[in-house]
Amino acid sequence: MKNIIRQMIGFSFGIFYVFMIWYLSIFMEKEKALQIIGHHITRLAKGSLRYWVPYIRDASEFDLLRSKMKKNLRFWSPLFDVSVVKDDQNTFKVHVHNCPFCEAFIKLGRPELAPYVCEGDWEKAKSNKNKWLFDRKHQIGTGDSFCDHTYKRIVGP
Structure with a gap:
């Protein structure tokens, strides 16, 4: 039941953007439509992260993060199925084992949109580069079986 609900949410999100690409492709090149819609997906993904990655004032609040x-x-x-794989004084790392949004884009025949979802994480990290560091080696949006989100304390002056 959980997987059905996840797929329904992912498809509800994904079908709108797939339709928008088709619609915009009537008026412009498909690549330009993909860029426009992809940028919107990234902004939306970054915005949703306020509910995942909390605001901290500065690097000294990494423990609060x-x-x-x-x-x-x-x-x-x-x-999402998420497991904490490392949690120590300087590192917080999770593995995300599924992404209904990336999976929907892939199943809807638009796998090129999936990385735009993942790009939201990197955009969030850029906005917080003075507070914490972000690293990721794997992401579902580019074909990996999981995403590894690693948040690191900024150490030093």
Whole structure:
């Protein structure tokens, strides 16, 4: 049942953007339509992360980031299977084992849109580059079986 709900949410999100690409392609080249829609998907993904990655004032509040993120994972559990794989003083790392949004784009025949969802994480990291560091080696949107989100404390002056 959980997977059906996830797929319904992913498809509800994805079908709109697939339709918009088709519609915009009437008036412009398909590549330009993909860029426009992809940029919108990234902005939306970044915005949704306010519910995943909490606001902290500065790098000294990294412990607060870790504790709030652990609490926020419960909010996202209906959509994502997430496991904490490292949680120490300087690192908070999770593995995300599914993404209904990337999976929907792939099933809808638009796999080129999936990386735009993942790009939201990098955009969020750029906005917080003075507070914490972000790293990821795997992402579902580019074909990996999971995403690894690694948040690191900024150490030093």
